[in-house]
Amino acid sequence: MKRVAAVDLGASSGRVMVGVVGSSQLELTEINRFWNGPVTVGGTLYWDILHLYRSMLDGLRAAGPVDGIGIDSWAVDYGLLDASGRLLSNPMHYRDSRTDGVMDQVLAKVSTAELYGITGLQQLPFNTIYQLAAESGGLLRQASTLLMIPDLLGYWLTGQIGAERTNASTTQLYDVRARAWSELLAARVGVPLGLLPKLREPGDLVGTVLPETGLADGTPVVAVGSHDTASSVVAVPAGDERFAYISSGTWSLVGLELEQPVLTDEAREANFTNEGGVDGRIRFLRNVMGLWILQECQRVWEDDDLEGLLRDAAGAPAFAVLIDPDAPEFLAPGNMPARIDEHCRATGQEPPRSRGAAVRCVLESLALAYRRTLREAQTIADRPVDVLHVIGGGSQNELLCQLTADACGLPVLAGPVEASALGNVLVQARALGEPLPDLGAMRALVRSTHRLRRYEPQGKPADWDAAESRLFGAR
Numbered sequence: 001m002k003r004v005a006a007v008d009l010g011a012s013s014g015r016v017m018v019g020v021v022g023s024s025q026l027e028l029t030e031i032n033r034f035w036n037g038p039v040t041v042g043g044t045l046y047w048d049i050l051h052l053y054r055s056m057l058d059g060l061r062a063a064g065p066v067d068g069i070g071i072d073s074w075a076v077d078y079g080l081l082d083a084s085g086r087l088l089s090n091p092m093h094y095r096d097s098r099t100d101g102v103m104d105q106v107l108a109k110v111s112t113a114e115l116y117g118i119t120g121l122q123q124l125p126f127n128t129i130y131q132l133a134a135e136s137g138g139l140l141r142q143a144s145t146l147l148m149i150p151d152l153l154g155y156w157l158t159g160q161i162g163a164e165r166t167n168a169s170t171t172q173l174y175d176v177r178a179r180a181w182s183e184l185l186a187a188r189v190g191v192p193l194g195l196l197p198k199l200r201e202p203g204d205l206v207g208t209v210l211p212e213t214g215l216a217d218g219t220p221v222v223a224v225g226s227h228d229t230a231s232s233v234v235a236v237p238a239g240d241e242r243f244a245y246i247s248s249g250t251w252s253l254v255g256l257e258l259e260q261p262v263l264t265d266e267a268r269e270a271n272f273t274n275e276g277g278v279d280g281r282i283r284f285l286r287n288v289m290g291l292w293i294l295q296e297c298q299r300v301w302e303d304d305d306l307e308g309l310l311r312d313a314a315g316a317p318a319f320a321v322l323i324d325p326d327a328p329e330f331l332a333p334g335n336m337p338a339r340i341d342e343h344c345r346a347t348g349q350e351p352p353r354s355r356g357a358a359v360r361c362v363l364e365s366l367a368l369a370y371r372r373t374l375r376e377a378q379t380i381a382d383r384p385v386d387v388l389h390v391i392g393g394g395s396q397n398e399l400l401c402q403l404t405a406d407a408c409g410l411p412v413l414a415g416p417v418e419a420s421a422l423g424n425v426l427v428q429a430r431a432l433g434e435p436l437p438d439l440g441a442m443r444a445l446v447r448s449t450h451r452l453r454r455y456e457p458q459g460k461p462a463d464w465d466a467a468e469s470r471l472f473g474a475r
Helices: 049-063 102-107 112-119 128-134 149-158 183-189 228-234 265-269 292-301 306-315 336-346 355-381 398-408 419-431 439-449 461-472
Strands: 002-009 013-022 025-035 038-041 044-047 068-072 078-081 145-148 205-208 220-222 243-248 252-258 273-276 282-288 387-391 412-414 453-455
Touching: 002 049, 002 149, 002 228, 002 419, 013 049, 013 419, 025 049, 025 419, 025 439, 049 149, 068 149, 068 228, 068 419, 078 149, 102 128, 112 183, 112 265, 128 183, 145 149, 149 205, 149 220, 220 419, 228 243, 228 252, 228 273, 228 282, 228 419, 228 439, 243 355, 252 355, 265 355, 282 355, 292 336, 292 355, 306 355, 306 398, 336 355, 355 398, 355 461, 387 398, 398 412, 398 453, 398 461, 419 439
Parallel strands: 002 068, 068 220, 243 387, 387 412
Antiparallel strands: 002 013, 013 025, 038 044, 078 145, 205 220, 243 252, 252 282, 273 282, 412 453
16 A cells, blocks of 8 residues: 655645555545635736745645655646756746737748647647747847756756656657657757757656655655646546546546557647557647636626625526637637626627526536547547546536536546646656556556546437537538
């Protein structure tokens, strides 16, 4: 039996959890949870990385002696170190506007087809390659090393530099077939190859904690699937390969687990991504905006009664108003209810007349985006699906889960909630000697120790067909 600590950082909150893993035991205990989010300084959005590091240390100290520590977080963002190992600048937030228009500049140097053929990544304006192209003030010239967020925190814990593979695969500087940094792309876009550290596998030892951390001497830090979605997918409680997943939170990551990347023109034109997973698997998925829109609505409304909002939404008329959740106006923080109203007027619809109607609009629109994405994924990858697993915080949203089952015409199995932390502790436990030989064994342990909720499709498929045609038919 292993007792390990998972540092699990999401785009809106972070947590330190202790996991106990044994032959028939998989338990998580939350030690501390802390705020995370953008901080605006001089018109630029930053992450408060020192707050995250301090909060992480507070949680790890409170956790007591553990057999190992693993860190996972969101993707694409990074810190730059100088030659002495000092952080040059606070890491910028992927929602910052500095990358506006940068994608076109990069694509003038390397074509979309060539970029996709090497990296297999979905085109998103905040991918690391575009953030680096937007760096100003000579920061790249001063930098010696680029570290993704989990690697940066691991460096501060251990003094050891490296790049865990699943997060590296989100940078658009990683060759998904060669499983190595792409020297060609780095040279083409002006990123010094020396910035990119040696790659690590999930399960590799990062190092042991430094005395200055105040943690127990000799505690190992283990590389996990450091992209939180990679860790989440480890904990999908699937019994075979005929499954799809939605890692549901601030973002919704909707896709399949494959053995090989799909780099066809069809996949590129549909904007699917091929990200690295644990044990060499590929996460073939597309980012959908997720619960971010609802979270921002709640912030503006100053209404944290999600249960009440969902109750009102359940009683609101179906398909009254629909939005494209991936429209660019919903990406940045701001007055999301007003943006929904503007989007509706621009698309010839009456804006929602109540908060419940607005929430129903967001959730039905998300369910339609999931439906469209999953159907395209199955066709492009030639992988039929029998069940859809919804994992992460969004698995607690009963209305969204039912709407997703209805829209997709598939049974939805909801849970576990803390999927990324579970995947984190499972990979650690295996690395530290627990007999979990493969993903199948890890997933069987999740199934046997966690309660899942099943949602069967209801309603009329023709209604969803009509709604999808209304929302996406013109494309």
